[in-house]
Amino acid sequence: MSGEAQRSAPILARETTGEGMPTHVAIIMDGNGRWAAQRGLPRFEGHRKGIEAIRRAVRTASEFGINYLTVYSFSAENWRRPADEVSFLMGLLKRFVRHDLAELHSNNVRVRIIGEREGLASDIRLLLDEAEQLTRANTGLTLIIAFNYGGRQEITSAVRALAQKVKEGTLDPSSIDMGMIGEYLDTKGIPDPDLVIRTSGEQRVSNFLTWQTAYSEFVFLPVFWPDFDETSFKNAIEEYGRRDRRFGGLSAKAC
Numbered sequence: 001m002s003g004e005a006q007r008s009a010p011i012l013a014r015e016t017t018g019e020g021m022p023t024h025v026a027i028i029m030d031g032n033g034r035w036a037a038q039r040g041l042p043r044f045e046g047h048r049k050g051i052e053a054i055r056r057a058v059r060t061a062s063e064f065g066i067n068y069l070t071v072y073s074f075s076a077e078n079w080r081r082p083a084d085e086v087s088f089l090m091g092l093l094k095r096f097v098r099h100d101l102a103e104l105h106s107n108n109v110r111v112r113i114i115g116e117r118e119g120l121a122s123d124i125r126l127l128l129d130e131a132e133q134l135t136r137a138n139t140g141l142t143l144i145i146a147f148n149y150g151g152r153q154e155i156t157s158a159v160r161a162l163a164q165k166v167k168e169g170t171l172d173p174s175s176i177d178m179g180m181i182g183e184y185l186d187t188k189g190i191p192d193p194d195l196v197i198r199t200s201g202e203q204r205v206s207n208f209l210t211w212q213t214a215y216s217e218f219v220f221l222p223v224f225w226p227d228f229d230e231t232s233f234k235n236a237i238e239e240y241g242r243r244d245r246r247f248g249g250l251s252a253k254a255c
Contacts, residue, residue, distance in 0.1 A: 031200030031224030076150035108140030115149030151210025
C-alpha cells in the first residue's frame, strides 16, 4: 500500500459516522461516452479510460478495507448498442482479464462473475471461468463483475428454477421465502450491497441488482466514470456514513 493510501484510509474511517465503512459497494459505471464526447474523442476512448477507472476502484476498495466490490460492466440490454461498440467492449473485457488477472490474483483478490453465460462466445466463457477458478481461494477483496447481467432476468431465472421444483413435487410452495429465493440468485453467498454508487449524474438503477438493493443506500455522483478516482470514492463513502439506515424500523435517535 502506498503512503498516500495509508494516510487516506484511516482518515476516511474517522470521518464517517453511523454505519461507517460499507462491507459491499456496488457501482454503476456510467458516462464513458459522454466523457469522450466532451473531449471530441470517439466513444471507444471513453471505454478505454473506463478500464483505468476500474483498476483505480479495485485498488481503492482494497485500501479502504471494503470486502466486496461489484461493478456493472455490461448489462443484458447493452447488446442493443451498435455492433462495432459491442465488439470493442468484448475486446476490452478480454484484455482486462488477460492483462489484469495475474495482478488481481497476486493481490489476493477473488473474482466472481454474475450474469447469464449461455449464448456467450466460447472464448469469453472460458476467460470468465479462468478468472473465477484461478482466484477462487483468495481471501481479500471479492470483485464481482456483472457481465451480461440484468436484475429482472436474474429474478426470472430464480423463479423459473423454483417453479420447476414445485412442478417436480420436490418443493412445497408454502416453504418458499426470501431466503430461499436468495439461494437461487447469481449473488448466492454474497451480502447485499450497503452502498450503490452511480456516476455521470444519472439517478436510476438500470436493472442492476434489483432484488439485492432493496435497502441499499444510493449515492449519485456528477463525475463521469473515467474521472472516478480515490477522492470520488471517498466522498461517496463519507456520504454513506452520514446516512441513518433504519431498514424499515426506527432510528436510534427516535427510540
